[in-house]
Amino acid sequence: MPLPTIVHLDADAFFVSCELALKPELRGRKCAVGGRERGIISSASYEARACGVYTPMPTRRALQVCPDLVLLPHTAGLYSRVSRQMFDRCEEITPLVQRNSIDEGYLDVAPCGFTSSAQVEEAMRGLQRRLWEELQIPVSFGLATNKLVAQIASKLRKPRGFVVVPPGTEGEFLWPLGVGKLPGIGQKTEVTLAERHGIRLVRDILERSETELRVIFGQSWPEVVAMARGRDDRAVEVDDEDAKSYSQQETFARDVAEVAFIEQVAKGMIDELMAKVRQDHKRVRTMTLKVRYPDFSQESHGRTLPAATDLEAHFYPLVMPLLQAAWRKRRPLRLISVRFSGVEDGGGQLEMFADQDEKRRRLAGVLDRLNIKGGSPVVRHGHQLRKPS
Template sequence: MTENPGGTPAHPLPLCRDCGARAPARRDRCARCGSPRLVAHPELDRLAIAHIDCDAFFAAIEKRDNPQLRDLPVIVGGGRRGVVSTCCYIARIHGVRSAMPMFKALEACPDAVVIKPNLAKYSEVGRQVRERMLALTPLVEPVSIDEAFLDLTGTQRLHRASPAETLAAFARALEADLGISASIGLAPNKFLAKIASDLDKPRGFSVIGAAEARAFLAERPVGIIWGIGKVFQAKLAADGIRTIGQLQAMDPTDLLRRYGALGQRLARLATGADDRPVSPDRGAKSISAETTFDTDIAGLDRLRPILRELSEKVSQRLKRAGLGGRTVTLKLKTADFRILTRSRQLADPTQLADRIFRAGDDLLGPEADGRRFRLIGIGVGELADAGSADPGDLLDAGAGRRARAEQAMDKVRDRFGTEAVELGLVHASRARRTPGRPDEA
């Protein structure tokens, strides 16, 4: 599977990840530099689909910029009422995980250094990483700020190296030039590449070949399959299905009958089959904004101004991106950490804060029944080009007037700053609301 420095003469020569040498191993070490970080696999020089995932990205950047943090547990996230955005591997040893409530993270690791996220800095480093990926191949499909799929098919002549050699050189340059590390998965398709990149973190380079895929997957839990969340895992477990091997043994027709289209997908992925291309045009599926309160709050009169402010943030992001969206989704997190989502589909795509807020406000009303909430968010999905957004509304005589007013406010904000013009509702929110922290959108 990976990290197998042995092999037979028929196999490709092991690749040293530290110096790039291709030579027979000597006592499981590189013959040139003595490094034990070798990767060998029968299909090493035939595979071209990769998943690259930067290791503990936010925390790694903070440690790079402050060497005094190097040997300390670091958590990047909001205040005590917030959640963990990411944490270093030292903190993970103590049980800290991304998306964990901050108070639980500090209970698990009370000596951790907590750092407020600096999204502008992380975005700049993410841009630099993305540029380096694009220098390897134009077929880069971003997954998030710090990870992506790459298809290096046909790049051997350009780089004068196999995809595996090119990826190893990329990882070395990332550490030398940007001071961060990444883990790499190499496989015949995206599904297996994503699994491979998680096998040996941090600084991993793992390979899953086509010939071994079925046997490799057989003992793995069904939860490693994309799209299989906790609820569906529980449903599968209730049906006696816990491993991928059990899925492999089932008739695909039976899976389709039981679970519909998802069952058909399970039948394919269980054998390691995945024909999805690496698509550089995938783009964002939604744009959202949310905030976590330092103290739980309740009541429509307190939540509405915050919802309006978040709607304006989403609107600004849509306008900057030249997009509109048809589906508005409200997100709430209760005091006991239950997440509620409510959605409404609009007749036409929108990028206007007024329409986003009005849809979100209709969804918020029934939920603001006295319960206390620790988070509220609003998002827009089903994104489309801005040219199709916000046509005239014959049923709402005031819609055109409100749209023109919002456009006028946008012009003032573009010239004098985002706070140059505020609605009374938003101003009241900032003046009297319980302090909260904006979460990463």
């Protein structure tokens, strides 16, 4: 009999959780990560969400709906470091770990030799406890026979959720859920399906004829039906790339169309990645920005500098041109990623900025070391407002 060996883990309010690990005295209060001046909320605690604070919401509006909100600035380098620690612990259990984004991913525990669902569940509950005890990061887990069902399960009872979908019950699990639980069906689409077509639950999809489904979903109707039946044959993909590139991506909790927010997310990724580049004593030349739409189509565009660098400042001006080139459809986005390639060993720089670069590099090194030690946040730039979680 098959076992629920595919696991989706999703850290709860990840950026806020990372900050609260440094400031545990704030636990239980309404907290959010974001900028006070012209800022946007990038992560909100569940207490804050209960008061109507969400991402991406302008900070000014968040303080209006929740006057006692505790606003926390972004701590550069913290989130990527905690993410690595989280996934490193996952890899101590199974070599098949897919780091889907900074705060969520998949595990395939089939190689672990478990002989019963109870053994799988015990191991994953142990991992959930360990992530809390050692990192102070609350994480929700979904266990199933495939990635689709595991992902939906992990998000069903957040925070600190733990949902197991026994083999053979995938449809039974999905059919009573709102259709918006299926990947690729955002809030606007969910409303349209309900108002125009009477499709509110996942089971409603399976009650429609092929002709109706073609009209409603177009050419993608077979994929929608497969999801509604809980079918998914995608494997957990292990990233076996070495230091030939540095990349980070973020799947938004809701489809996002705000250009300013997406620009801030991209620049925040640059900050996180360049700290890792410096830590590895490397420099990079090429930045590629990728966007993904709710229907899973995606586009990307890259730009190469004349010489390798390990400083954020040389890549900031590329963000908007690359975003404009990649985001041609101008529809709301589900995901954005930044990738650095053209990796070289330390040395070489843009000669016209040599003196200025050395000053920036010394300052960056000091801030990197301070942030690695933790403690009070050290903010490099006003744009360091981070991604939704």
